[in-house]
Structures are given as structure tokens and as C-alpha cells.
Amino acid sequence: MTATETSASSRRIEWQLAEVRDVVIETPRVKSLLLRTAGWPGHLAGQHVDIRLTAGDGYQAQRSYSIASPPEDELLALTVERVKDGEVSQYLLDELHAGDQLELRGPIGGYFVWTGATGSPLCLIAGGAGVTPLMAMLRHRDRSTSRAPAVLMYSARSLEDVIYRDEIDAMARRDNSLRIVHALTREQPKDWIGHRGRLDKCLLAANCFPPAQDPAIYVCGPTTFVESVSGLLVELGFDPFSIKTERFGPSGG
Numbered sequence: 001m002t003a004t005e006t007s008a009s010s011r012r013i014e015w016q017l018a019e020v021r022d023v024v025i026e027t028p029r030v031k032s033l034l035l036r037t038a039g040w041p042g043h044l045a046g047q048h049v050d051i052r053l054t055a056g057d058g059y060q061a062q063r064s065y066s067i068a069s070p071p072e073d074e075l076l077a078l079t080v081e082r083v084k085d086g087e088v089s090q091y092l093l094d095e096l097h098a099g100d101q102l103e104l105r106g107p108i109g110g111y112f113v114w115t116g117a118t119g120s121p122l123c124l125i126a127g128g129a130g131v132t133p134l135m136a137m138l139r140h141r142d143r144s145t146s147r148a149p150a151v152l153m154y155s156a157r158s159l160e161d162v163i164y165r166d167e168i169d170a171m172a173r174r175d176n177s178l179r180i181v182h183a184l185t186r187e188q189p190k191d192w193i194g195h196r197g198r199l200d201k202c203l204l205a206a207n208c209f210p211p212a213q214d215p216a217i218y219v220c221g222p223t224t225f226v227e228s229v230s231g232l233l234v235e236l237g238f239d240p241f242s243i244k245t246e247r248f249g250p251s252g253g
């Protein structure tokens with residue numbers, strides 16, 4: 001554990017107010033909130049925050065959101081996907097505007113984090129909005145001078161649902177040690193030459209660094225996605241303890 005992790009995990013995490021500085025439309029179902037928090041202690045790529053909403057009658061709702069921004073950025077970015085009938089996601093997407101405030105606490109989590117310290121190849125596997133903490137890792141890697149070879153395998157419903165598409169493509173164009181593999185599950189453009197359908201064993205075998213290279217593996221997305229991908233990786237010979245997972249919610253997509 002690094003000094004930053006130790007101090008983050010032993011510190012008592014208090015609620016604090018954050019100001020919304022900007023709202024970025026990422027896809028038709030996803031926005032990023034750029035937040036300024038006074039006295040933010042810093043975070044590691046992969047950590048998350050808790051958000052707490054309080055209604056006029058005192059009713060409170062609390063949810064977790066991964067931090068999409070790298071430790072180097074001044075503003076904290078959270079990327080929120082609309083969940084049908086979702087209490088908190090709908091509020092964050094529809095009601096929050098620049099200048100508004102909201103309560104958050106963090107950073108939280110010391111397990112699903114990547115610092116680049118080991119130099120191992122990096123294998124990131126995302127389902128939908130599960131790309132958020134992995135984007136913090138890619139952005140952190142992009143800012144650092146020594147870049148471990150990396151692959152992002154990203155499953156989305158359609159091309160228009162690919163979050164951060166322009167930024168990811170630009171990163172890959174300027175860095176030939178980064179590969180991006182898209183899988184489009186529901187709808188593909190006519191001229192699509194990438195993978196159609198869900199991430200499968202063949203695609204994982206062809207694109208993940210082999211177990212002998214001891215890659216750092218991070219899988220994030222809906223619960224069913226994470227369970228299915230982790231199971232396939234174990235079948236491919238990866239040590240279950242080398243696969244770090246984060247589950248966002250109950251359903252697959």
C-alpha cells in the first residue's frame with residue numbers, strides 16, 4: 001500500500017459540499033459533472049465518492065459514483081448514466097446545473113485503484129458506464145511519463161453510447177502502446193469492422209495480455225457483465241486474485 005492509500009484509508013471521510021462548475025453531455029444517456037470541492041485531499045485513479053441528496057422533508061438518498069478525472073486534474077469529474085426510474089441518477093442528470101451544490105464524501109476505496117507503480121501491462125475491461133473509473137486510469141497513464149502497455153476492451157450498446165469516444169480515440173492515436181477494442185452489443189454502423197455482440201472468450205483471449213505477462217486486470221460494469229467477464233478470464237487461465245472488479249448495479253446491458 002502506498003503512502004497516499006494509507007492516508008486515504010485511515011482518514012475519517014466527512015461529507016462536504018461540492019460546487020458544480022460544468023455539465024458535459026457525453027452521450028444521449030450520460031453526462032459528466034465537473035465539481036470543485038474545497039480542500040479535496042486528492043485521490044487515486046479508480047476510487048469513488050458517495051453522493052448524498054436530501055429532500056425538503058429530510059428524506060435522504062445516497063449512491064456511489066466513480067471518479068473519472070485523474071489525480072492530476074483540478075476539478076473532480078463524475079460521469080452519470082441514466083438508469084430507468086433511477087432516483088438519484090435522474091436528479092443528477094436533469095436537475096443539476098453549473099453553480100449548484102451537492103454533498104459528497106470521498107475518496108473511497110483502496111482496492112480498485114491503479115497507480116502504475118508496478119509497470120505491469122494494463123488490461124481494462126468496461127461494460128457501459130463501468131468505463132468511468134477505467135477512464136481515470138487511462139487519463140492518469142496518459143499524463144505519466146512511463147506508460148505501461150495497455151488495452152481497453154469496452155462493451156457498449158451502440159457507437160453513440162460509447163462514452164469519452166473522441167478522447168479515447170485521440171489517446172490511442174498519439175500512443176501506440178494503447179489499444180482500444182470496442183464491442184457493440186445492440187446496434188452497429190453499416191461499415192462497422194469491430195466486434196459485434198458481447199465480449200466473448202475469443203475476444204478476451206486475443207486482446208488481453210497473456211497470464212505469463214502478469215497483467216493488472218480491472219473489470220467494471222453492471223454486475224452480470226463483471227461476473228461473466230471474470231468467469232471467462234478464469235477459464236482462460238488468469239489467477240482470480242489478479243482480476244480486480246467493481247460492480248455498478250444489478251442488471252446487465
Ligand SMILES: Cc1cc2nc3c(=O)[nH]c(=O)nc-3n(C[C@H](O)[C@H](O)[C@H](O)COP(=O)(O)OP(=O)(O)OC[C@H]3O[C@@H](n4cnc5c(N)ncnc54)[C@H](O)[C@@H]3O)c2cc1C
Nearest residue numbers: 063064065066079080081083085086087088089132248249
Ligand atoms: C462503487 C460504485 C461506483 C459507481 N460508479 C458509477 C458511475 O461512475 N456512474 C454511474 O452512472 N453509476 C455508478 N454507480 C451506480 C450508482 O451508484 C447507482 O446505483 C446508479 O446511478 C443508479 O442509482 P439510481 O438512484 O438512479 O437508481 P435506483 O433508484 O437505485 O434504482 C432504480 C432501478 O434501477 C435498477 N438499477 C440500479 N442501479 C442500476 C444500474 N447501475 N444499472 C441498471 N439498473 C440499475 C434498480 O434495481 C431499480 O430497479 C456506481 C456504483 C458503485 C457501487
